[in-house]
Amino acid sequence: MIQLLTVLLLTSAVHGGWRTEIARYSAGKSSTFTPEQLEYKMSWNGAIRSGKITIEFGQKDKRYPNVFLSHAYGRSTGPAFVIFPYTFTFTSFAKLSDHRPLVFVATEKDNKEVVDTRNSYKSSGVHYNATTTLHASKTVISHSHLFTAKAIHDPLSAILAIRKQPLYKGSVIQLCCHPFASPYLIKVTVLERAKHLGYDCIKLDVKIQKIDKKTGKLLVYKKLKKATMWITDDGQRIPVELRSKVLIGDVRATLTKRSPL
Template identity: 25%
Template sequence: MPKIAGITMIFLIFTLVFFFNPTAAFSFNIPEKFEYELTWTGVKAGTATLEIARTGNDVKIISTAQSAKWVSVFYTVDNRVETILAKQSSLIFLGEPVNYRLRIREGKHRRDKEVIFNSGNKVTYIDHINKEKHSFDVPSLIFDPLSSFYYLRTLKLVVGEPVYITTFDSKKVWNVEVQVLRKEKVTLPTGTVETILIKPLMKSEGIFYKKGDIYIWLTDDEKRIPVKLQTKVAIGSINALLVGGRY
């Protein structure tokens, strides 16, 4: 069976950072929580969540992924990613990221990294496992891999028109192309919904422990709810289907 590291890559794929668009305006709810069932070749392999909430004047976004008990016997997945946004500018829809923390446990693989967004167009990258600390220059408006997805949800997506994006990850600033492929219907436990299928073309090799094509189905409405996600692995694919939450 292939490693199910793809559970985390499904959510970390959201490195979709756009330069400021004055027409962007979020229409999703806060608080908001998505709950997913993860399957590998049709068999339940784990669960995942994606959640946003306000904490005082800040906004916190949390993504988690856990392997099912039968998978954990031989390959445990227990991942948590958090980002905090602070309202530093009226131009930013939710705020600018101030702290990003990623903790990964996938089998024997461990990662614990943090990015602190400083003033003066700089970020501090900390690798807590390898005891590394570095400072990098970045553009004036930049997001981490998790918060950038929520900004994506505010933007207009047109089939056939790719979107070019920017993000800081793995000690670098990356440009990413997101292809807007087509419109499709997706069947959920609650019924069938109209969606827009997108495919981010990742170049940041440090984000994922494994690589593969990623597909994301967003509802074709103002909320842009991620109802389905899919990533290819060595054998078959891992799918995440929205099965619950509050939104």
């Protein structure tokens, strides 16, 4: 009985340890963000264009006076579009005061299906709801679950959470992110401050592990081997470039234009 209890306790610690290590919503200093529109080009190995992404942080909307709105939309282009025609739109609704996520909605389309996602971020955790509509049969498949943790982010609020941190060299920030069907643990390590693509930047190492939504166990995320991100070393701290080592090679998202909103 004692041996069994020991195994259960150790298993719980391994599976649940990340929950005590992730940054709380209140972690860091909420600084004023000047609304910006950011345009990125996607490429393989920095050479072959594969897509484009636009992100709008802090878009004003009279319907939501107390909400910090973030939009992202984009599509695959060129050879990538021929192989995998893909478009997406994401919208993140966060608290204006501290950028804590409230609701995240997304629509993704490819040549096989349309996936509509709606996540609600509450004190009990994230309530995930999605429908997949298959083009060929018009079949609609619904998915939903509740995943618990003390602080869970959508993809856009995660960027805002990272920028709030002091980001000293060697510091580590861990976030739980639940964008779509599965939650992930994101570990960000500050590597150095250096010039990159003409900007004064903070260079970050990014590691991602998948989280089993039923057991909380950390799993290897096979689709992403490693990633490096550069963000501006200023009050905005917006992403300048993300380089990801994935199954198909080196995929990059590079800032091409930034404009005030």
